[in-house]
Amino acid sequence: MAQSNPPFMSGVPELLLLRLLDEQEMYGYELVRSIKQATDDAISLGEGVIYPVLHSLERNGALRSKRKAVSGRTRVYYSLTKKGRDRLEKLRGEWSRIQGGIATALGSAANA
Amino acid sequence: MAQSNPPFMSGVPELLLLRLLDEQEMYGYELVRSIKQATDDAISLGEGVIYPVLHSLERNGALRSKRKAVSGRTRVYYSLTKKGRDRLEKLRGEWSRIQGGIATALGSAANA
DNA sequence: CGACCATACCTTGAACTAAAAGGTATTTCA
DNA sequence: TGAAATACCTTTTAGTTCAAGGTATGGTCG
Numbered sequence: 001m002a003q004s005n006p007p008f009m010s011g012v013p014e015l016l017l018l019r020l021l022d023e024q025e026m027y028g029y030e031l032v033r034s035i036k037q038a039t040d041d042a043i044s045l046g047e048g049v050i051y052p053v054l055h056s057l058e059r060n061g062a063l064r065s066k067r068k069a070v071s072g073r074t075r076v077y078y079s080l081t082k083k084g085r086d087r088l089e090k091l092r093g094e095w096s097r098i099q100g101g102i103a104t105a106l107g108s109a110a111n112a
Numbered sequence: 113m114a115q116s117n118p119p120f121m122s123g124v125p126e127l128l129l130l131r132l133l134d135e136q137e138m139y140g141y142e143l144v145r146s147i148k149q150a151t152d153d154a155i156s157l158g159e160g161v162i163y164p165v166l167h168s169l170e171r172n173g174a175l176r177s178k179r180k181a182v183s184g185r186t187r188v189y190y191s192l193t194k195k196g197r198d199r200l201e202k203l204r205g206e207w208s209r210i211q212g213g214i215a216t217a218l219g220s221a222a223n224a
Numbered sequence: 225c226g227a228c229c230a231t232a233c234c235t236t237g238a239a240c241t242a243a244a245a246g247g248t249a250t251t252t253c254a
Numbered sequence: 255t256g257a258a259a260t261a262c263c264t265t266t267t268a269g270t271t272c273a274a275g276g277t278a279t280g281g282t283c284g
Contacts, residue, residue, distance in 0.1 A: 042213025
């Protein structure tokens with residue numbers, strides 16, 4: 001019946017986002033720049049990635065949002081819930097696993 | 113006109129494959145198991161991924177292939193060309209960059 | 225011998241993700 | 255006033271991976 005697992009290394013945008021929000025609440029537009037900056041320009045995710053992820057995380061109860069009006073503009077600030085912190089730890093673990101696997105393959109790899 | 117860059121962390125299957133072939137020539141079916149093993153089961157790529165990558169790398173001149181008949185069965189062994197080794201180094205660098213970026217974001221990240 | 229599983233190649237189709245671009249609205253600054 | 259930046263959001267397109275199917279030979283076990 002062809003139900004597909006997610007690609008083996010997705011979840012990184014979600015991971016970065018949760019990591020940053022775990023430290024301080026932020027709004028979407030801000031996260032776009034923050035991610036770029038926090039990764040030393042290695043990763044740059046557009047709004048077309050960020051907003052959908054924020055919305056889906058909120059739907060799942062991993063994030064909570066509150067609107068703030070700042071100088072006439074509306075910002076939607078997101079912060080982690082308990083569920084969000086759990087999710088962060090889970091993704092962190094998954095990432096460490098695949099990152100480690102790749103490192104092993106690239107490094108010693110051989111001598112087999 | 114909407115020409116899209118590849119997703120920010122693709123190229124990993126290609127990287128693993130080149131890395132293994134750099135050490136010894138192998139055939140597709142063998143690579144499927146090798147990748148799983150070399151990454152400590154962290155990454156498991158199916159034949160549907162491996163074969164197309166092999167073919168496209170060969171088309172680009174990064175791999176060279178030779179058929180061998182082993183006990184009545186035909187195997188297609190692949191090995192790296194100069195171009196393939198260059199490509200390997202390039203991908204290695206790219207990977208190190210994004211991997212590093214993520215590590216930075218996950219680690220210190222904050223205290224900002 | 226017949227059935228079945230492993231080996232070995234390959235392709236197709238569906239699912240999922242990310243990239244790019246477009247759309248609305250307000251503020252700031254030249 | 256007019257352009258650029260802020261801030262939200264969605265839609266379209268493209269690209270990758272996953273799952274499964276399709277062919278064929280060889281070995282194993284009842």
